[in-house]
Amino acid sequence: MSIRHGLLALLDRGPRYGYQLRVEFEAATGGTWPLNIGQVYTTLARLERDGLVEPGGADEQGRAVYAITGAGREELERWFGTPVAPGDRPRDELVIKIAMAVAGGAVDVAEVIQAQRAATMRALQELTRTKRAATGGLAERLVIDSSIFKAEAEQRWLDHCEAVSKEKSS
Template sequence: MSVKQALLALLEQGPRYGYQLRTEFEQRTGSTWPLNVGQVYTTLTRLERDGLVEADGADGEGHVVYRVTDAGRDEVAAWFTTPVARTQPPRDELAIKLALAVTTPGVDVGTVIQQQRSATMAALQDYTRLKREGDLDLAWGLVLDSLVFSAEAEIRWLDHCEARLRRAALERPTPVATNVETPEVAR
């Protein structure tokens, strides 16, 4: 996750200290990706080392306040204008699990799919409940929509897997979608 760029983008709106940065980050993203304050300070130290931010003294209560440098501003601008890389897909446990399930004798793939679909649907219902419950601010609303759309995509993909498996089971003499009674024979 781009904590570094996100903090820089927040600092571009004015000097802040670590705890403030954490609070603002979580406000805008609905605490979907919790940040601990230690992580914020480690990142700030690294940003300072790279000349992207500089410490700007302390406020009345002794918090060290950081401000963005010109190099930091350039970095933020570059972040906003560069697409997020899709070349290296993030590791997807579910895709890996299904790929192994269809190739491992004795696994009931149909049940794997069904259980996952129920679980993902339950998550989707939770997200939708959050949307229903009140006036979300725009930023958090969009993050929530992103979670909604990816859960939906996962369910569509599971439906698709199920349909593919059924077709494969019909086309082949030995069913793959259901539990094979004697794995030895299948080998």
């Protein structure tokens, strides 16, 4: 999820000030995507420049609030209506690492796989603990579930890599 669209989604629920957006963004993502307050205000400035949000005055404590514009709602609808393509996601460093280990030949591929497997298992255990302790509602649970499913898929892929590399070496 882009920070830009995440902030628009929060502003679609009503005007918000920067720190409020940061807290709500982190709560909605189960804390898996922490934001620096500077990122929030930089993104708000760009959204304002692009006509997607506008300053909405100040709240009772004098904090500057922002509101989504009609163009912002249209952008948000477009974003929600557009599937995320695999090519839109960042490159996977683990895939590159395993590929380079296999291609290089000087690295023990099994050791690389085993080290990652152990790290992924620790992450999976921590995610399971986090899920049990979660109190943030459905949005937080879905974010944590996504991370769990990705870790489980990574474990299956590592098993596959190990099996295929053993086949090739025999």
